[in-house]
Amino acid sequence: xxxxxxxxxxxxxxxxxEAGSDVLDSPRYNHDMAPTKVRERTWNKxxxxxxxxxxxICVPTYTLGGVLTAYFGLTVGEALLAILFANVIVLIPLTLxxxxxxxxxxxxxxxxxxxxxxxxxxxxxxxRALVACGWFGIQTMFGGLAIHLFLGSVFDGWKSLGGTxxxxxxxxxxxLNLWVVIRGAESIKWLETLSAPLLVAxxxxxxxxxxxxxxxxxxxxxxxxxPEGASVVSYFAAGLTAMVGFWATLSLNIPDFSxxxxxxxxxxxxxxxxxxxxxxxxxxxxxxMTAASVKLVGVSVSDPVTxxxxxxxxxxVAVAMAxxxxxxxxxxxxxNIVSPTNDFQNIAPxxxxxxxxxxLTGFVGLALMGHELLKKLGLIVxxxxxxxxxxxxxxxxxxxxxxxxxxMVVDYFLIKKQQLDLAGLYRDDVYPAWNWSGFIAFxxxxxLTLLSLGSSAxxxxxxxxWFTGSALGGLIYYGLCxxxxxxSAVKTPA
Numbered sequence: 001x002x003x004x005x006x007x008x009x010x011x012x013x014x015x016x017x018e019a020g021s022d023v024l025d026s027p028r029y030n031h032d033m034a035p036t037k038v039r040e041r042t043w044n045k046x047x048x049x050x051x052x053x054x055x056x057i058c059v060p061t062y063t064l065g066g067v068l069t070a071y072f073g074l075t076v077g078e079a080l081l082a083i084l085f086a087n088v089i090v091l092i093p094l095t096l097x098x099x100x101x102x103x104x105x106x107x108x109x110x111x112x113x114x115x116x117x118x119x120x121x122x123x124x125x126x127x128r129a130l131v132a133c134g135w136f137g138i139q140t141m142f143g144g145l146a147i148h149l150f151l152g153s154v155f156d157g158w159k160s161l162g163g164t165x166x167x168x169x170x171x172x173x174x175x176l177n178l179w180v181v182i183r184g185a186e187s188i189k190w191l192e193t194l195s196a197p198l199l200v201a202x203x204x205x206x207x208x209x210x211x212x213x214x215x216x217x218x219x220x221x222x223x224x225x226x227p228e229g230a231s232v233v234s235y236f237a238a239g240l241t242a243m244v245g246f247w248a249t250l251s252l253n254i255p256d257f258s259x260x261x262x263x264x265x266x267x268x269x270x271x272x273x274x275x276x277x278x279x280x281x282x283x284x285x286x287x288x289m290t291a292a293s294v295k296l297v298g299v300s301v302s303d304p305v306t307x308x309x310x311x312x313x314x315x316x317v318a319v320a321m322a323x324x325x326x327x328x329x330x331x332x333x334x335x336n337i338v339s340p341t342n343d344f345q346n347i348a349p350x351x352x353x354x355x356x357x358x359x360l361t362g363f364v365g366l367a368l369m370g371h372e373l374l375k376k377l378g379l380i381v382x383x384x385x386x387x388x389x390x391x392x393x394x395x396x397x398x399x400x401x402x403x404x405x406x407x408m409v410v411d412y413f414l415i416k417k418q419q420l421d422l423a424g425l426y427r428d429d430v431y432p433a434w435n436w437s438g439f440i441a442f443x444x445x446x447x448l449t450l451l452s453l454g455s456s457a458x459x460x461x462x463x464x465x466w467f468t469g470s471a472l473g474g475l476i477y478y479g480l481c482x483x484x485x486x487x488s489a490v491k492t493p494a
Contacts, residue, residue: 004021004022006018012263013264014038014041014103015035015105016035017034019034019426022427023427027428028113028118028425029349030349031353032342032345032353033109033110033345033426035106037105038105041102041259042189043257043266044270045266045267046193046270047192049274050193050195050196051270053192053196053278054330054331055330055334057200057203057282057327057331058332059139059142059304060246061279061286062285062286062289063303064079064243065083065286065287066287066290072239075222077220079283080280080283082239083243083283084276084280085240086240086244087243087247087276087280089244090248091275093405093409094247095268097409097412098254098255099267099412100420101258101259102255102258102267103264104259105259106420106422106425107255107259108128108254108256109121109345111255111408113431115407115408115412115435115438116438116439117432117435118425118431120432120435120438121346124404125342125346127401128253128401128404129339129340129343129344132249132335132339132340132343133336133365135336136177136332136337136340139331139332139336140177143173143177143324143328144168144169144172145169146173147170147321148165149308150322151169152317153321163375163376163378164376167376174362174366177329177332177333178361180329181341182354182355191329196330198323198327199323203282206285206289207288213296234460241465241466244466246279249335252401252404257338289307290302296310297311304324305321305324337361340360340361340364341357341361342357345357400446400449401469402466402470403469403472403473405470406441406472406475410474437480437484440476441476441477441480445469445473445476448461449462449465449469
């Protein structure tokens with residue numbers, strides 16, 4: 001017989017919900033959004049390390065050094081330091097926002113119900129989802145190109161398809177991504193665990209191939225593309241902010257993964273082991289490979305897919321492309337599909353289940369890449385490039401997402417004191433429908449960021465957007481909650 005009232009139990013610091021009819025019948029609940037059971041939290045530190053290795057080794061990471069030198073005016077050495085420092089910094093919100101996911105087994109949208117309201121959580125969720133769908137499209141474009149080059153190395157006539165072959169590759173890779181996520185969290189865990197050592201091996205192989213053809217001394221001595229005599233501080237800070245922005249999205253929705261962690265120790269160590277060094281080394285590899293590409297293939301090439309495509313041996317091209325397909329798949333499924341899948345479900349959990357949300361994510365990503373796909377088919381002509389969109393997004397979206405990260409940390413650690421009403425997050429009678437403190441704390445930094453674009457005196461507010469946004473958002477939220485004399489904690493029933 002079904003119990004009427006939900007019960008919450010605690011085991012070794014991990015909370016578990018035994019849902020009663022009050023939650024099961026709620027429009028805010030479905031099976032996919034439900035808190036994970038303690039027995040389902042099977043990811044140890046090595047699984048989480050593998051998750052970050054799998055997400056970090058991808059084409060965009062490879063191109064980061066080039067983005068920082070070309071668009072942010074840094075030297076190669078400054079660019080690599082910015083990448084390392086940024087990923088150490090972003091570990092802070094990643095680790096902190098992972099805590100409630102591990103403790104309560106809840107995904108990102110459900111956690112946001114505490115700080116933005118039961119219905120209000122949909123606003124930051126959809127902001128996060130749109131960005132993820134855009135990145136899903138960009139990564140799928142890289143994966144589709146790898147499939148096109150793989151098929152071109154296996155079948156002689158495939159290369160003649162040109163852009164049409166790339167679009168076919170895009171659709172194959174697109175469908176493969178959706179299939180993996182529809183199968184659930186365990187399939188993602190094993191994909192990341194199996195692909196991580198392969199990806200490390202690919203990186204080592206590329207480095208061995210490139211090193212005899214590049215001088216590190218000459219590479220580090222290349223002058224920066226900024227005005228002569230200009231202070232490095234502002235350029236470095238802008239690049240640092242952009243690199244923090246690279247994982248700004250994951251610093252929000254990390255509970256989508258930490259809800260499967262065995263313990264807080266596992267999620268902390270896994271992230272420390274997996275993120276900063278992987279990002280630094282693979283970005284450094286990209287710098288080295290780009291510099292060596294002139295001697296290797298006769299032309300400067302800034303992405304690994306195109307570079308490997310220049311190799312004359314069909315066998316090596318096929319092997320390399322297969323590994324790049326795995327690398328891009330491991331990044332895309334975890335970083336860019338899981339979050340919008342949960343975010344879209346949050347709109348109407350009883351109507352949108354995981355499968356429907358995955359398909360919706362796929363079609364939004366497809367629509368956002370429609371312009372690029374039509375270009376490849378020769379149906380339109382345009383000078384807008386993926387590289388331009390990519391570099392502009394890094395700084396822009398980090399400025400908008402920073403306040404959400406600050407609000408989440410302040411709400412959980414300072415306002416709620418790490419105590420949430422687990423059943424109440426799935427009902428309408430505990431937390432407000434709209435928490436206006438969250439929206440004011442989010443809106444003020446965003447408005448100031450947009451206004452700073454038109455003012456040279458306040459351009460620093462935009463340039464350092466993630467830092468200014470997260471700090472100001474957190475402070476405003478804390479102040480508003482203190483003024484309202486909000487209860488410091490909601491006690492979890494034993």
